[in-house]
Amino acid sequence: MTRKTPDGPSVYPNCGDRSAYYRHLRNGTQTCRPCKDALAKAMDIYRHSTGKVKSRVIPDTVIEQHGIRVGA
Template identity: 50%
Template structure:
């Protein structure tokens, strides 16, 4: 369910804010056809019947939050620094990061974004 690209997550977030395709295209400096293409991919990936359904599924599965960059550990930390309540998308990303860290798959200080593959592993102590 986390297979959306950062651009697709941003488009989905803009749709959740009520923007139309042309408004999103203007905001992101893209063609309207590019937005339509990404919306089709979003619907296919989330198995949604339309973009409104995709927005609902995005909220349900914590793929989008209250800000366009929500959904990764950096955004979770930003919420904490600003004293804001953390959104479900950021909480899920932080939990994913904590699990990977407990499993010893992350070096200290390496952030794990949504759907990211673990590239850096801690070397064996021997």
């Protein structure tokens, strides 16, 4: 899968942390992949803790096994 934005270099000592992602934005540098992944993980945790996203009722293994079509 091609990404729309290329990954930048890890330029800060705390790259791979959510705060480093915002540091990239504040300083105008290109965000690196570890920082993007850290922000995505933090957002997933936030969404699940606040109830904005519910986990699936039917597990993926059951969906694949029975060929259930899931519409988004």
